[in-house]
Amino acid sequence: MTKKDANKMWGGRFDSKPTDIMQQINVSIDVDARLWPHDIALSKAHAEMLGKQKIITKKEADTLIDGLNKIEKELQSSKFPFRPEFEDIHMNIEARLKELVGDVAGKLHTARSRNDQVATGFRMWTRDAISDLVAEIEGFQTTIKTLSKKHAKDVMPGFTHLQPAQPVTLGKHLDAYWHMLNRDKSRLQDCSKRLNKCPLGAAALAGTPFPIDRDFTAKKLGFDGPMENTMDAVSARDFVAEFLFACAQAGLHLSRLTEEIIIWSSTQFNFVALSDQWSTGSSIMPQKKNPDSAELVRGKTGRLTGNLVQLMTMMKGLPLTYNRDMQEDKESAFDSYDTLKLCLQVMNGALDTAKFNTDQMLQASEDGYTTATALADWLVMELGLPFRDAHHVTGKIVKLAEKKSCKLSELDLKDMQKIEAGITNDIFKVL
Amino acid sequence: MTKKDANKMWGGRFDSKPTDIMQQINVSIDVDARLWPHDIALSKAHAEMLGKQKIITKKEADTLIDGLNKIEKELQSSKFPFRPEFEDIHMNIEARLKELVGDVAGKLHTARSRNDQVATGFRMWTRDAISDLVAEIEGFQTTIKTLSKKHAKDVMPGFTHLQPAQPVTLGKHLDAYWHMLNRDKSRLQDCSKRLNKCPLGAAALAGTPFPIDRDFTAKKLGFDGPMENTMDAVSARDFVAEFLFACAQAGLHLSRLTEEIIIWSSTQFNFVALSDQWSTGSSIMPQKKNPDSAELVRGKTGRLTGNLVQLMTMMKGLPLTYNRDMQEDKESAFDSYDTLKLCLQVMNGALDTAKFNTDQMLQASEDGYTTATALADWLVMELGLPFRDAHHVTGKIVKLAEKKSCKLSELDLKDMQKIEAGITNDIFKVL
Amino acid sequence: MTKKDANKMWGGRFDSKPTDIMQQINVSIDVDARLWPHDIALSKAHAEMLGKQKIITKKEADTLIDGLNKIEKELQSSKFPFRPEFEDIHMNIEARLKELVGDVAGKLHTARSRNDQVATGFRMWTRDAISDLVAEIEGFQTTIKTLSKKHAKDVMPGFTHLQPAQPVTLGKHLDAYWHMLNRDKSRLQDCSKRLNKCPLGAAALAGTPFPIDRDFTAKKLGFDGPMENTMDAVSARDFVAEFLFACAQAGLHLSRLTEEIIIWSSTQFNFVALSDQWSTGSSIMPQKKNPDSAELVRGKTGRLTGNLVQLMTMMKGLPLTYNRDMQEDKESAFDSYDTLKLCLQVMNGALDTAKFNTDQMLQASEDGYTTATALADWLVMELGLPFRDAHHVTGKIVKLAEKKSCKLSELDLKDMQKIEAGITNDIFKVL
Amino acid sequence: MTKKDANKMWGGRFDSKPTDIMQQINVSIDVDARLWPHDIALSKAHAEMLGKQKIITKKEADTLIDGLNKIEKELQSSKFPFRPEFEDIHMNIEARLKELVGDVAGKLHTARSRNDQVATGFRMWTRDAISDLVAEIEGFQTTIKTLSKKHAKDVMPGFTHLQPAQPVTLGKHLDAYWHMLNRDKSRLQDCSKRLNKCPLGAAALAGTPFPIDRDFTAKKLGFDGPMENTMDAVSARDFVAEFLFACAQAGLHLSRLTEEIIIWSSTQFNFVALSDQWSTGSSIMPQKKNPDSAELVRGKTGRLTGNLVQLMTMMKGLPLTYNRDMQEDKESAFDSYDTLKLCLQVMNGALDTAKFNTDQMLQASEDGYTTATALADWLVMELGLPFRDAHHVTGKIVKLAEKKSCKLSELDLKDMQKIEAGITNDIFKVL
Numbered sequence A, B, C, D: 001m002t003k004k005d006a007n008k009m010w011g012g013r014f015d016s017k018p019t020d021i022m023q024q025i026n027v028s029i030d031v032d033a034r035l036w037p038h039d040i041a042l043s044k045a046h047a048e049m050l051g052k053q054k055i056i057t058k059k060e061a062d063t064l065i066d067g068l069n070k071i072e073k074e075l076q077s078s079k080f081p082f083r084p085e086f087e088d089i090h091m092n093i094e095a096r097l098k099e100l101v102g103d104v105a106g107k108l109h110t111a112r113s114r115n116d117q118v119a120t121g122f123r124m125w126t127r128d129a130i131s132d133l134v135a136e137i138e139g140f141q142t143t144i145k146t147l148s149k150k151h152a153k154d155v156m157p158g159f160t161h162l163q164p165a166q167p168v169t170l171g172k173h174l175d176a177y178w179h180m181l182n183r184d185k186s187r188l189q190d191c192s193k194r195l196n197k198c199p200l201g202a203a204a205l206a207g208t209p210f211p212i213d214r215d216f217t218a219k220k221l222g223f224d225g226p227m228e229n230t231m232d233a234v235s236a237r238d239f240v241a242e243f244l245f246a247c248a249q250a251g252l253h254l255s256r257l258t259e260e261i262i263i264w265s266s267t268q269f270n271f272v273a274l275s276d277q278w279s280t281g282s283s284i285m286p287q288k289k290n291p292d293s294a295e296l297v298r299g300k301t302g303r304l305t306g307n308l309v310q311l312m313t314m315m316k317g318l319p320l321t322y323n324r325d326m327q328e329d330k331e332s333a334f335d336s337y338d339t340l341k342l343c344l345q346v347m348n349g350a351l352d353t354a355k356f357n358t359d360q361m362l363q364a365s366e367d368g369y370t371t372a373t374a375l376a377d378w379l380v381m382e383l384g385l386p387f388r389d390a391h392h393v394t395g396k397i398v399k400l401a402e403k404k405s406c407k408l409s410e411l412d413l414k415d416m417q418k419i420e421a422g423i424t425n426d427i428f429k430v431l
Helices: A020-026 A029-052 A058-076 A089-109 A114-150 A170-195 A214-220 A230-235 A238-264 A292-315 A324-329 A331-352 A358-366 A372-383 A387-404 A413-419 B020-026 B029-052 B058-076 B089-109 B114-150 B170-195 B214-220 B230-235 B238-264 B292-315 B324-329 B331-352 B358-366 B372-383 B387-404 B413-419 C020-026 C029-052 C058-076 C089-109 C114-150 C170-195 C214-220 C230-235 C238-265 C292-315 C324-329 C331-352 C358-366 C372-383 C387-403 C413-419 D020-026 D029-052 D058-076 D089-109 D114-150 D170-195 D214-220 D230-235 D238-264 D292-315 D324-329 D331-352 D358-366 D372-383 D387-404 D413-419
Strands: A155-160 A163-169 B155-160 B163-169 C155-160 C163-169 D155-160 D163-169
Touching (some): A020 D292, A020 D331, A029 A089, A029 A114, A029 A214, A058 A089, A089 B387, A114 A230, A114 A331, A163 A358, A163 A372, A170 A238, A170 B170, A170 B238, A230 B170, A238 A292, A238 A331, A238 B170, A292 B238, A292 D020, A292 D324, A324 A331, A324 D292, A331 D020, A372 A387, A387 B089, B020 C292, B020 C331, B029 B058, B029 B089, B029 B331, B058 B089, B089 B114, B114 B170, B114 B331, B155 B170, B155 B358, B163 B372, B170 B238, B238 B292, B238 B331, B292 B324, B292 B331, B292 C020, B292 C292, B292 C324, B292 D292, B372 B387, C029 C114, C029 C214, C058 C089, C089 C114, C089 D387, C114 C170, C114 C230, C114 C331, C155 C170, C155 C358, C163 C372, C170 D230, C238 C292, C238 C331, C238 D170, C238 D238, C292 C324, C292 C331, C292 D292, C324 C331, C372 C387, C387 C413, D029 D058, D029 D089, D029 D114, D029 D214, D029 D331, D114 D170, D114 D230, D114 D238, D114 D331, D155 D170, D155 D358, D163 D358, D163 D372, D238 D331, D324 D331, D372 D387, D387 D413
Antiparallel strands (some): B155 B163, D155 D163
């Protein structure tokens, strides 16, 4: 890094340059480089607006846009020269622009500040990230719907407290996740709608005396309109927290699904076997086939929750408007996006190729007295017992079956009648 | 507590009763008692539906509803006999019903389970809590809007990095919080919409063979309709996490406002003085007048964030459907509601009666070179300098003023011209 | 509440009194009342020291101590009149003291402030809480050690990835928790040692001009000595965070144990059955016997983690010294103590009375190819294969057994020799 | 990546290979590469022990150690060929070993598993990280001690509630942080002591039938001894949580210091100016000099807290022993180490070069009635008033001074005597 250039952008009043360690904590290019497509897009929109408003000449605007197009190509083809001495992606692009188009590059920053520039680019990124995640969720929902239909009639025990409770179908069980994912999707979409106002034009915090057209840039960049309050525009990060929460909540749902996959993959349950592609082995135990994909996804829940806590802790107690603490706003968002996307892809693939042992499931639903509720319901419907009494009677019958180590359907009618005299032979229809 | 009664509701198959310590961790009546209005309402709707569907007789339904009405009055007048041996509010009400109407009380639990009952009541509570919080937010927004208009022309320094940046108005500064609160409100409302489907009829997890009418009860209780998947219905708690997040994010916004109030209340800033009603003194330092109300609200951010983490950690990795861990789903929600409501009321009152020292603010905006950006903009607009160059020139002028310990407007024209020859006397108009 | 008294302690310079809502957020007596034993003890030590140092007369000191002894008895016998208008436990005791001994009560607060008073009392409470928790942990460790010895030879499958990996004993498995608890204990003890310095004498923050004897009070109250820096003394709360972390980490260990209990209690595993006392039933499914005690403990992990996050968020970014945010420092600590204590008692009882199905465990260790590692080790030891090759060979043999749906020990020697020619009949000794 | 090689280490029983997406979530080499020095060291110790115990020949052991030495040099000189198809650092090193020394490389994994290998290497890394952080803390403490001595007599207002409370010295204020850091250091050291037992020899979870010498390897690698329970050895990660907590708590202390630096750097306080090296400017406001270094450090608190929550959430509810979720155990630890180290270096540099405006501080301590407590103490000592009454009298005197907009020392004696008749001219000595 050329020390001489290190404070090119804001160094006018400074005597000395940041130290190496300061550079280390100050520079964010490694993290925010991925904002480049949004930074280029908003710079082009800004340049076009400056020209349209005659704040710069039409020719200057065109020169800037041409230069930005060239940079875009460099970035697309991985030829762009990233340089840490320019701190972040925004400064890197502006510095490169100067090399390409000369001093006119300095005019691009007219009537804007890094504060509104970053806020705008980051909102655009989040919008795109959500759109991506929604597509992944929908893909996974399709897989689940297909499996759900396929197994619509495959009976399995429904669990409460991980104890067999009542018979359900595997289709219904899987469909529960379809609905969870649907709410996860709608949370992300709400977040996207709420954040879709444009900070550009807020400049550092107070707007700008230049005759800019905020509606033009907002519309050009796909926003619903400009953010009303310029101080809010540069300092708000609740859209990030909301995004991180939506990701973390989706992760929580995946943690429930993966917990089930892992338990069902156990030798004892044997309800499901992930395909070899989505499993791994052991370096010491040659017989092992582990549901690692599910475990890794379950483990990522921590990451998604941690990211949310990171941002919320960081924002706590910050006065208006921009504070440098907020440089720490993007890494978590990028990480939660990458993580959730990967987790959805992994679970989509893992479920799609999993083998459900429906025979085993059916048999399990026959053990564990899961028809006891049906028995109690029968006592209510046929004998007119209040439910609470029916429940009590059934409890005694179950205990009897446990003592005899038999299924409910294998009990003797007379034994049951000793507990509740009204029971008839019809009872065996529901057991 | 009468041990004999302790497992009245589910004790049929049990030999011994829970121990005292088990009771201690098992019983939730201290927490969930406040769900009673929703439990009564849903029990009445359920009874009416059972009657309508002829699952019980019309007369039985009427008896149950009469009994529930009596209990409602006991609860309203604090005469209801809460008893820990009946574990939770639902069992307490059912036990009381039996005392009031006799054995027919047992029929109320036909075709339902505590699982769908609790999930329904809790969704109703959350809906009400949100409606309450929205009203509090709107009240606070009104106060802010009024202050914002009152101070629309009162100039103060706008800060970045807690350094004076550019002049803004106090009205604009306060208005930024109006917008934050507006998003907080809309997040709560989205949550309310998303949760507004009715679990009732899902029973334990699998629905029920009784010919119930789920649309009827859903509509009766103000829901948009029944939840589609019965396993999802009893095990979903993402609505709680979303509610807790929305509260925590609102708390984060309040933490920014209170941080400012506290800093502004310092002797050094002296921008604001809270009224005596919203301040406290010291037991040892007689001169102290502390902005305790703001500090207490800022401190509550921790609580709101902690509550969110509590629920998310608790739900992590739970298999379907209901697990007893989920008993821990309500206390945080109740606490976040109480906390946020109180914080909004406190800040509403504190701001409403605060005295803003607008003279001090105006003077502060004249110190700190907050007009430097205007100077740089003038260099661009009048002399045609690219912004980056104008920025550099201004930096040098500021440094000169610092060296001379004077305001920018007190600098000598010639000194400025040594830095940039094109500067004319007009410059003093913008300084 | 008598409004007139509301600001008795610090109201000299105030025109108006706090509003009702301010009282609501300001008053902490509901939470901090349980600090009374420590507040009484430190007030007695302080009074004695004031007398000894002749800051007050010997007679005054005796009067104060007598009064405090009377209050102690009132508190022990639940006859103490708690009054919210005196905000917190410290003010309540001082107000009561004035009623009992007259104006001399005002002398008790000589040379101290609520800041050092609260900090001291809270450290004493934490010390006691830790001592209690350590005893609970040791009690639970004893139970585990006993079970561990009892089952020292009961073979069960050791799991990785919830897949049977290698045979272990139940004794060894349980003993792993003994070691985790041992580290939990040592973390709590380290915390207790580190916090054991006395803030008393720091007064508000700057010490006091009175000729106090800090060593005397520190020693009297069981501290290792006074805290060196008075500003640190009143503002440090890292001892609370450390306590909350130590509790949360112990909770995490319990969450692993309870997860196992819950999985092992499933019909499919059937490794353990909790006694009826530590289980509960279902209001709709009469056959259910749920491991609720384990689930409730697992659920409490969220609470313990949430409490830690609460305190850390609250303390973030607070300038020195005392800020009112710190009123929120005690509730989490009290709750984590209560929660962890209860969880330890519950698990102690639940494990002590649990029935381990050692037959089932033994059989499970014979399924699942858990002897495969032994086979690989044999190939290394007897045939001299590098471990990696032995691993590969074993993998193929396991696959063969899977295809044939048989145990490793049921495979044909010739079939194994096709995979690795060197295998001899001796192999069956290790399978 | 060569797909063919992808499951070289454990692929014996597998039909197909992991998919690309599975590889993405499965591979950890990008994260765990930095464990290489510890992995090399432990592999050498293991090889030496295998030779010593005659589990492999002396010659084989020497060959393995030679190979490992070569790899060590490759790694030191950045010539080591990292390959994602070998998943993690351990597999990468073993694969390279095979290339360098041939088939004998396969013998290195005799009597060990990745489970004990990773746990051992990670404990060694944490031990080193702590040792490093302790050195950084001590360096920072030295800087603080020096500043503290230098400013031992520079008077400044001590704050509570960010209100001037009583005069203190800057030296005392800074010294408070020395003590906080000292506890942070001791927490890290406790963690290091507690984790210093060696998992090696636990193999996958159950130990190994080979006649290994665990004491030898433990001692060789600087541990106090082997971990007693092998299942605990491979599954415990409380040492990571404790490390993350210790880092987060140190970060919390830094967040308090940085908050103060930021507030003190404001134009209004003007108590301190960071040097240019530790400040940055603005891209739009040329006059700005922002305390970015302090803000960046304050912002990192979020990261450190988030990392702690990540690990605790991830570990919640994991059954014994190793689960793949635990792959997520290292990234947070690495990040918290890097972050805290950087923050300590930044604050060390920033404070070392900061300019404290002691004149401004002195003047501030004269405003704000910080001598009021001294006045109250005088009333107690000279007039014998009970403290509570003295407090009340002083409150009235302060209010009078406020009304007259004067300092306490500028009040008229007669005016004070109207409030408390006993006051004499001596009072002006303490004001």
